Amino acid sequence: MLLLASQSPRRAELLKQIGIPFSQYPVDIDETVMANETPEKYVRRMAQEKSTLGYERAGAKKLVLGLDTIVVAQNNILGKPKDKSDAMWMLNMLSDDTHQVLTAVTITNATQQKTVVVETHVCFGPLSQQQIEWYWKTGEPQDKAGSYGIQGLGGQFVKHINGSYSAVVGLPLYQTRILLTEFGIINEC
Numbered sequence: 013m014l015l016l017a018s019q020s021p022r023r024a025e026l027l028k029q030i031g032i033p034f035s036q037y038p039v040d041i042d043e044t045v046m047a048n049e050t051p052e053k054y055v056r057r058m059a060q061e062k063s064t065l066g067y068e069r070a071g072a073k074k075l076v077l078g079l080d081t082i083v084v085a086q087n088n089i090l091g092k093p094k095d096k097s098d099a100m101w102m103l104n105m106l107s108d109d110t111h112q113v114l115t116a117v118t119i120t121n122a123t124q125q126k127t128v129v130v131e132t133h134v135c136f137g138p139l140s141q142q143q144i145e146w147y148w149k150t151g152e153p154q155d156k157a158g159s160y161g162i163q164g165l166g167g168q169f170v171k172h173i174n175g176s177y178s179a180v181v182g183l184p185l186y187q188t189r190i191l192l193t194e195f196g197i198i199n200e201c
Contacts (some may be wrong), residue, residue, distance in 0.1 A: 132175025
């Protein structure tokens, strides 16, 4: 059985598109960035820790999918905003610029663990202070990395992307399918 170590409804919806049964099994970990940790190492470590903890708690004969998504702008890792001023700072940083979204996917079972990191470049148009204020009031930025959701109202600020749309939402479909195939969960036709 596949367990998704996340409570994200967006990730669950994306995983349903692959067409395999799973259960959500959220875990909480310390998400503090370590000194001198690069964004790629950080997102990889977060996905691995979530998958490992999910596996340790779920027990034998389980396959655990752990994920993490971060936004990187001007060499800053942008997680979920702490408050309104944090969100305003992030959205101002993203305005009229290109940033990276890194999503790490890790699968763990009794004998192995595999991780892949997917990078997508997202270009925002210019945002006015009025737009940022309006967007904050919608409530959408409050639980999203980088203070925006591309699949929701925040999508209107995106001029274009280069990479995986589903990775920006939180679960890269292609790379997840490849990993699940390697673990024998999906049989290639």
